[in-house]
Amino acid sequence: MSLIDVRNLTLQFDTDEGRITAVDNVSFSLAPGEVMGLVGESGSGKSVTAKALMKLNARNGHYSDDSQITLHLDSGPVDVMSLKRPRDMAVIRGGAISMIFQEPMASFAPAMTVGSQMVEQLLIHSNMNKRQAKELSIEMLDRVGISDASTRFNQYAFEMSGGMRQRAMIAMALSTKPKLLIADEPTTALDVTIQAQVIDLMKDLVDEFKMGIIFITHDLGVVAQTADKVAVMYLGRMIEQGPVREVIRNPRHPYTQGLIDALPKLDDLGAPLRAIPGDIPSPLERPSGCVFHTRCSQIIGDICKTHLPAWADTGADHRTACHLCHQGASA
Numbered sequence: 259m260s261l262i263d264v265r266n267l268t269l270q271f272d273t274d275e276g277r278i279t280a281v282d283n284v285s286f287s288l289a290p291g292e293v294m295g296l297v298g299e300s301g302s303g304k305s306v307t308a309k310a311l312m313k314l315n316a317r318n319g320h321y322s323d324d325s326q327i328t329l330h331l332d333s334g335p336v337d338v339m340s341l342k343r344p345r346d347m348a349v350i351r352g353g354a355i356s357m358i359f360q361e362p363m364a365s366f367a368p369a370m371t372v373g374s375q376m377v378e379q380l381l382i383h384s385n386m387n388k389r390q391a392k393e394l395s396i397e398m399l400d401r402v403g404i405s406d407a408s409t410r411f412n413q414y415a416f417e418m419s420g421g422m423r424q425r426a427m428i429a430m431a432l433s434t435k436p437k438l439l440i441a442d443e444p445t446t447a448l449d450v451t452i453q454a455q456v457i458d459l460m461k462d463l464v465d466e467f468k469m470g471i472i473f474i475t476h477d478l479g480v481v482a483q484t485a486d487k488v489a490v491m492y493l494g495r496m497i498e499q500g501p502v503r504e505v506i507r508n509p510r511h512p513y514t515q516g517l518i519d520a521l522p523k524l525d526d527l528g529a530p531l532r533a534i535p536g537d538i539p540s541p542l543e544r545p546s547g548c549v550f551h552t553r554c555s556q557i558i559g560d561i562c563k564t565h566l567p568a569w570a571d572t573g574a575d576h577r578t579a580c581h582l583c584h585q586g587a588s589a
């Protein structure tokens with residue numbers, strides 16, 4: 259049974275220059291206890307897809323009528339798209355779903371102590387009284403490895419180091435025991451050793467709380483360490499998904515192959531880094547056919563420019579939306 263099912267998610271934004279498509283017909287599922295890495299270059303639609311799960315996108319956004327997001331809770335399925343009133347949204351925002359961001363300062367109000375914010379959140383999303391909420395908050399700070407948690411509880415976010423703030427944000431996000439944690443580039447701003455600690459911590463917490471995690475990152479290396487499965491996005495479209503080892507060892511979409519080739523190779527430090535040529539096009543000028551065709555080195559003809567590639571099964575639970583993968587089938 260899945261924790262969340264996303265079907266045909268399409269999101270457009272009205273801008274001064276015109277309407278842009280930020281997410282285009284995206285579908286995926288996540289099971290409890292599963293970690294999915296969502297990767298792609300800047301502007302590929304990772305964050306807006308994740309925010310859609312909490313209906314957190316800006317007011318200039320329009321979802322297509324057939325966009326469906328179903329969250330399966332113990333109390334029954336929740337049709338996220340149909341939630342309108344703030345009190346209905348409370349089920350998902352900070353309740354069943356929590357989100358952590360790249361910059362933890364954005365999650366903490368500057369004029370409140372970290373502890374009082376944690377307590378406030380628990381009072382909204384649980385039946386605890388203030389004393390219980392304080393006890394749990396201090397316990398969570400301790401659990402994420404913050405020493406002297408009861409003193410830190412009374413500090414402001416700016417009094418903490420970057421790594422500690424990140425941990426405090428994770429503690430706050432987890433204290434309500436969300437079913438789904440969305441982590442948007444949570445380790446990008448950290449130095450590598452702290453990054454590794456935070457990744458280990460998140461893995462432990464998944465095991466313990468059996469929650470699902472969507473981990474958004476540019477970094478396929480981080481995905482390889484953390485995720486069970488990976489979904490690759492480009493210009494609003496999901497172009498490849500599958501078990502993380504399978505996709506990294508046997509990427510089938512030229513874009514995924516490009517992302518992997520661009521990773522530094524520790525066993526051959528002299529090897530030149532191979533960036534994917536060209537830039538991601540403006541969403542105002544989305545290419546026709548396969549959205550990647552303007553940068554693809556393996557284009558197979560006009561079909562790439564004129565027709566959207568359908569999904570092809572390219573391995574166990576591995577799917578790729580590329581015309582190349584249909585070539586054998588039609589031959």
Ligand SMILES: Nc1ncnc2c1ncn2[C@@H]1O[C@H](COP(=O)(O)OP(=O)(O)OP(=O)(O)O)[C@@H](O)[C@H]1O
Binds near residue numbers: 302
């Ligand atoms: N409120 C908005 N109004 C107009 N366009 C928006 C809005 N929010 C996001 N976009 C656009 O949607 C597209 C996808 O953005 P998104 O932030 O999801 O990309 P991303 O893959 O998460 O990138 P990054 O890795 O840089 O965070 C971008 O072109 C962005 O400019």
